[in-house]
Amino acid sequence: MFNFLRPLALLCVLGSPIPLLAQQSTTPPQAANLPALKAEAVAEIDKMQTLTQQMVDQIFSFSELGFQEVETSRYLTALLEKNGFQVERGIAGIPTAWLATYGSGKPVVAFITDVDCIPRASQKPGVAYHDPIVEGAPGHGEGHNSGMAVNIVAALALKKMMAEHHIAGTIKIFPGIAEELVGTKAFYVRAGLFKDVDIVLGSHVWDKFYTSYAMGNGEWSGLVSIQYFFHGKAAHAAARPWEGRSALDAVELMDTGWDFRREHLRPAQRSHRVIINGGDQPNVVPSEAAVWYYFRELDYQHIKENYDLGNMMAESAAKMTGTTVDHHLIGSAWPIYFNKVIAEDQQKNIEAVGMPQWSDDDQKLAKALQRDIGAKEDGLRTKVEPLEEPAKNPTGGGSDDVGDISWNVPMVYLMYPANIPNMPGHSWPNAVSMATPIAHKGSIAGAKVQAMTALDVLLQPQLVAQAWDYFRNVQTKDVHYESFLSPDDKPAIDMNKEKMEKFRPELKKYYYDPTKYKTYLDQLGIKYPTIKAAQ
Ligand SMILES: [Zn+2]
Numbered sequence: 317m318f319n320f321l322r323p324l325a326l327l328c329v330l331g332s333p334i335p336l337l338a339q340q341s342t343t344p345p346q347a348a349n350l351p352a353l354k355a356e357a358v359a360e361i362d363k364m365q366t367l368t369q370q371m372v373d374q375i376f377s378f379s380e381l382g383f384q385e386v387e388t389s390r391y392l393t394a395l396l397e398k399n400g401f402q403v404e405r406g407i408a409g410i411p412t413a414w415l416a417t418y419g420s421g422k423p424v425v426a427f428i429t430d431v432d433c434i435p436r437a438s439q440k441p442g443v444a445y446h447d448p449i450v451e452g453a454p455g456h457g458e459g460h461n462s463g464m465a466v467n468i469v470a471a472l473a474l475k476k477m478m479a480e481h482h483i484a485g486t487i488k489i490f491p492g493i494a495e496e497l498v499g500t501k502a503f504y505v506r507a508g509l510f511k512d513v514d515i516v517l518g519s520h521v522w523d524k525f526y527t528s529y530a531m532g533n534g535e536w537s538g539l540v541s542i543q544y545f546f547h548g549k550a551a552h553a554a555a556r557p558w559e560g561r562s563a564l565d566a567v568e569l570m571d572t573g574w575d576f577r578r579e580h581l582r583p584a585q586r587s588h589r590v591i592i593n594g595g596d597q598p599n600v601v602p603s604e605a606a607v608w609y610y611f612r613e614l615d616y617q618h619i620k621e622n623y624d625l626g627n628m629m630a631e632s633a634a635k636m637t638g639t640t641v642d643h644h645l646i647g648s649a650w651p652i653y654f655n656k657v658i659a660e661d662q663q664k665n666i667e668a669v670g671m672p673q674w675s676d677d678d679q680k681l682a683k684a685l686q687r688d689i690g691a692k693e694d695g696l697r698t699k700v701e702p703l704e705e706p707a708k709n710p711t712g713g714g715s716d717d718v719g720d721i722s723w724n725v726p727m728v729y730l731m732y733p734a735n736i737p738n739m740p741g742h743s744w745p746n747a748v749s750m751a752t753p754i755a756h757k758g759s760i761a762g763a764k765v766q767a768m769t770a771l772d773v774l775l776q777p778q779l780v781a782q783a784w785d786y787f788r789n790v791q792t793k794d795v796h797y798e799s800f801l802s803p804d805d806k807p808a809i810d811m812n813k814e815k816m817e818k819f820r821p822e823l824k825k826y827y828y829d830p831t832k833y834k835t836y837l838d839q840l841g842i843k844y845p846t847i848k849a850a851q
Pocket of ligand 1: 458
């Protein structure tokens with residue numbers, strides 16, 4: 317740990333005392349063997365193909381919505397404890413969240429990836445048409461069931477190598493709880509969970525193998541997700557309507573106001589809503605009604621402006637209708653911003669690992685599904701992508717609450733190829749590949765890149781220093797993180813409770829049992845791939 321063999325001239329921390337940074341600012345001797353160590357990590361990961369397949373399939377079968385990832389978290393924390401990680405449960409006041417740690421001292425490398433699924437996306441894996449496991453139930457129609465295999469398999473390989481080769485440092489593993497609600501990362505940050513972390517290596521399922529930096533392809537927005545609850549007064553809607561005050565009227569007036577105002581907002585904004593309570597029956601003036609809004613924009617200032625505008629419209633609608641309103645923040649996310657230095661390093665590892673070898677059956681499934689949903693029929697990708705340059709004119713698009721982390725610590729997001737291209741996202745087609753050899757192979761490829769990049773971080777202090785230099789002097793030079801959370805905001809831990817309670821008993825019948833079946837496809841009796849006869 318204290319091998320001061322090659323003090324780095326580059327790392328002159330101007331005017332500040334050096335001793336505390338000494339561990340980090342000295343290149344460990346093992347760095348000379350980095351290529352051999354990476355080859356060893358890859359070999360270790362190849363030995364864990366069965367574990368990878370089991371984790372991917374197991375979490376797929378649990379199919380748990382955000383904040384209700386009870387079985388998933390129980391399974392993962394038990395697995396990590398069995399493998400020598402220390403686990404802290406219930407972090408940041410979120411019952412299904414946890415933190416697993418191995419090792420000690422600097423540098424601290426954190427892995428993060430999501431675990432929650434999508435409402436109504438239940439789907440039999442390996443079947444190239446809509447065929448739910450449980451009709452109407454949640455399912456992994458985004459592919460979040462694969463990320464933990466990527467990160468944990470990488471971490472297990474690293475742990476073994478850190479012990480054998482006396483590599484100093486700490487590995488932390490976080491779950492992305494309720495990512496589909498962008499519901500937790502701002503709370504993780506508020507709880508100080510990233511204060512001692514040097515580099516964050518996130519991973520996310522995709523149909524491409526790539527990484528990016530800054531705002532990436534520009535198709536990302538930040539957002540505030542907020543529910544407005546209007547309270548009026550019930551009355552007989554025909555006999556005495558003048559005595560009532562309709563909460564539903566307020567919802568409709570707010571929506572109308574927002575729709576008119578939308579024309580005069582910046583083109584980059586995206587906003588949408590669902591009415592979560594529209595009253596009970598027409599002959600009762602609705603005393604309660606509620607609407608749920610997402611306000612998206614490209615930067616903090618514009619998100620905040622639209623959030624304030626939404627709040628003003630809610631208040632105004634309440635005034636117009638003689639009702640009252642209160643709010644409940646469900647989630648928030650800063651726009652993502654990834655670290656250029658680590659992304660460039662990660663890119664080399666992506667290129668070294670390369671795409672998985674897809675079988676004819678993998679391609680057959682991909683093309684049949686593309687055909688079935690009327691998408692472009694070009695099968696699975698066979699080449700890794702070049703490093704994505706940041707878009708000059710960002711358009712905005714989806715959001716991910718890792719954005720908040722990325723403004724607090726240098727972070728990259730590895731997109732690994734475990735899904736089929738040209739899918740609609742957030743629905744059953746995106747679940748089809750997610751417990752098949754496509755997801756298993758894609759996750760193995762992702763794990764290799766995670767482990768290789770972590771070795772680069774653990775053994776090259778100059779890389780960490782350069783990443784922080786970019787973070788401090790480029791990324792956050794003029795932009796300073798400010799949370800969307802008010803001190804009173806709490807994680808929305810009761811979300812999805814009823815939906816899970818409704819479907820869990822039925823889903824339980826289909827939980828994957830690796831002691832009886834080699835794969836989940838075997839357990840479900842699915843021939844791989846299953847394609848419509850007429851095709
Ligand atoms: Zn996601």
